[in-house]
Amino acid sequence: MEPGNMHVTETCRPVTEILARIGDKWSILVVKCLADGPMRFNELRRGIGGISQRMLTLTLRGLERDGLVSRTVTPTVPPRVDYELTELGHSLQAAVRALGDWAIANRAAVEAARSRYDLALASASPPLRRTG
Amino acid sequence: MEPGNMHVTETCRPVTEILARIGDKWSILVVKCLADGPMRFNELRRGIGGISQRMLTLTLRGLERDGLVSRTVTPTVPPRVDYELTELGHSLQAAVRALGDWAIANRAAVEAARSRYDLALASASPPLRRTG
DNA sequence: CTGAATCCGGCTTGATACTG
DNA sequence: CAGTATCAAGCCGGATTCAG
DSSP, X not given: OOTTSSOHHHHHHHHHHHHHHHSSSSHHHHXXXXXXXXXXXXXXXXXXXXXXXXXXXXXXXXXXXXXXXXXXXXXXXXXXXXXXXXXXXXXXXXXXXXXXXXXHHHHHHHHHXXXXXXXXXXXXXXXXXXXX | OOTTSSOHHHXXXXXXXXXXXXXXXXXXXXXXXXXXXXXXXXXXXXXXXXOOHHHHHHXXXXXXXXXXXXXXXXXXXXXXXXXXXXXXXXXXXXXXXXXXXXXXXXXXXXXHHHHHHHHHHHTTSSTTOOOO
16 A cells, blocks of 8 residues: 555545534634634623534533643633633644635535535436426 | 624534534535545445445435535446536535544544543442442 | 423434345 | 435533522
8 A cells, every 4th residue: 555545445534524514503703703712601602693502511521532622611600611722723724724714715606506406306207307 | 783793603603504514413424425536326335334225315415405516327238327426515625624634633632521521420429339 | 580390202323134 | 326215322401599
């Protein structure tokens, strides 16, 4: 297996793995949200919108586990917990931006392709569709 | 909602969408596999390894629908179908590479963080864990 | 305020069998 | 070779409830 001829799976495993982490429904949103600075739990919750308490907790735990986010507890009477992007987290955010740029730049193209595909399908596949 | 203060969800929706497409279990592998040139169905299947016929079909359909992959049928006796990255697909592949580079560069750091986290958890959370 | 525990429905994935 | 159809299993995510 010389370089340049290695199996695709080899080259991709890391990508697939990181994608498995940030490819879920909320991680990216959380990371983006934290990009501007530390935030508290419910601040994040509101900032993201639509995320359940459970999923925010789960997402945060996963991110923390992988060293992307740090969690700071201030044991005041109403407990205060701040989440913040680690250096690793920030570097990831930067890498993700490339994907974001692509997404923004090509959003229209993708949607157009999608429409074309769906339309072509609709006028071809339905059983017994005739010209009349 | 002035720029610079727009809701995170706004900025991220495109990213989340593209992530929903390529964030599944196989899309990235397929795209990477096709990066080197056109491939036939079972070629891809072997090249990826571990993917079921069904999932390859589904993944390919999705990619084709979004204009990332083109499908060319040659109606010979054993049918021949070639899949190829479109220009759009290639551009995506380039964007994804940034993420891939990050993943490769920081793989160790992530795994280390993971181990640390799991270890810290193991020595703290189990009910009634004592020093003895 | 932050978070854990539980219950549950749905989507995604996979195994298998069948078709052209 | 390429693809579809069907069915079962598992994980994900959401709502709700309880706790420190």
